[in-house]
Amino acid sequence: MELMTTVSPSVEYGLRAIGVWPGTPCAILFEVFSISSMVVFQIFQYRYAIVNFGQEDLSLLMDALSVTFAYTLLLIKMIIFAFNARLLNDIIIRVVKDWEECDILDKSTMNRMAYTSRRFSNIIIFSHTISVFFYATGALLKQKGNNQTDPRELIVKMELPFEVESTPIYVTVLITQFLHQSSAAAMVGVLNSFLITLVLHACGQIDIMRQKFSEINEKKERDVTKDIMKTLIVRHQRIISFSKNIEALFSNIALIQFVSNTLVICCLGFLIVISIGVPGGSMMLIKSVFFYFVMSLEAFIYCFVGEYLSTKGEMIGDAVYESNWYELNPSQNRDILLMIIRSQKHLRLTIGKVANLSLKQFADIVKASASYVSVLHAMY
Template identity: 75%
Template sequence: MDALSVTFAYTLLLIKMLIFAFNSRLLNEIITCMIKDWKECDISDKYTMTRIAYVSRWVSNIIICSHMTSVFLYAIGTIMKIKNENQTDVRELIIKMEIPFKIESTSVHVAVLVSQFIHQTSAAGMVGVINSLLIILVLHVCGQIDIMRQKLSEITQKNIERKNIEQDVNENIVKDLIVRHQQIITFSKNIENLYSNIALIQFVSNTLVICCLGFLIVISIGTPGGSMMLVKSVFFYFVMSLEAFVYCFVGQHLSTKSEMIGDSVYESFWYELSPSQNRDIYIMIIRSQQNLTLTIGKVMELSLRQFANILKASASYVSVLHAMY
């Protein structure tokens, strides 16, 4: 079970990297759109985008550090087992693997352990970067939605004496909002195309990995030498659950934010606009009724309900395995 959980994690990383390699043009398009948004923002927009960027950086650091910490604790659990058992014939490794030479001396054993630790740390960091990228992209879209809602509040006709000037201002704002709304929809679809298949594989892999780690934790409690396995598995279990939660949360957050567009459009001073501008507002309301979502392989939407389903399915599998054990 220990080796199987690590194998699933590495396989998932490999598949993610292959998907990114095949969709490099789409990724470049997404990054280009983000750069364009930063270049074209005004002072008020820049404040909102800077705040979103700060939150994205803070969350990304937590995710990457948590993945690397899980590797560190996983290695500590292996070292504790080595010292406890005082192995001589079969030397324990961080990752169970077959190598083309025999580990007969302590120096070779240490060299292999260090190599595995560096490799595992870099892989964990890459997983954290890929997950952080999803958060950054979704939060960027949500920031653009907040800016759009702020622009909607500017549609008003406060000064009746300057009616013609205000009408021109409102017309420019409406045109800008239509363009911005289309950019938000396009950007969200690009994120969906990039991460849809990743989310599908993530959903299956996280269910199995959480199941394996949960089973190891259950059978290690109260057994001799189980503390080493708990050190290796508990934080690994937490990180895998966090990874599944991140995907489900960003999908839920994007869907919730997109619902606010229609409400903000309706709550604006649309009745002070001309009939032609009202038709544009009406079209925006219709388009915003279809929520922006992230899906699991274009089959079902990513939401907190799906995260609950992952934990529920994993707990069911653990109970079955424990009964058979």
């Protein structure tokens, strides 16, 4: 069965829910509602962080900040997507046109990439959503283990403008927080999956281009027409342009992601370390361990796709060089030479145009977070 788009339905519906998918009815209303709900949550979260900043129990502040920073990151991503609607529209149009213009042989490669992206999308969205379940379970178990005189604990720590001692109000707030946190976690998974989808689509186009060059090896000189070389050059330019659009959309997001993931992983790592072997620490571990895994996965996704795209881009030059260019005429050889020179400028995703996204950057995030955890543990 053929897939007419690389984008998973779950990713498309998620982007429609925040009003950034091209052609979404009442897109502005969806954007305003989703962003305003995040802003309201953020106000109460930062109020809690400010009120409890000077308390002796550092674990409460780290627990609150870990979720608060994760919410802030999602809010910034949604705002960036809303302000880059035209760029997002160009990216989606390019994906659709690639599917419309591909031939039968190309579709097998594109279907393979589409199935891979959809599989990863579903896994990532599910893992982000299930992390909310574990986080909420740990919070409720901790509340059950507290004394009756202790104030009731919310799933997401907030400083609300009203009392939640009444059971109906408390239950209403818990349900609201759980639903909003679940939708926010799913949206984080959607945006991360969308990046994977775009990079896999670009890599699929690279594989098709490499396949075209392997077909040149089987042709004689007279069979390699000017139109064939022109088609390959145009495809190469489209891959470069598509990669630049991905870079323009996600570069600033990656910068905020780098800073936020370092802080969140630091907070969660501190909570995990101080909860091991402590009475009642199992509830905190239930809350934090899977959350820590998901945040580390989020950082790994960005760094891995940057490395993967760069590696795939290098393969274009290798495929061009390994073709039977020495059997072509001088005019075609000039085109081959220009493609080799252009492919030496690697396709890349950057962290705010400061550094390239790579697995080395992920290692730096982990090392920086571990260093901060050791400092906080020494202060605790």
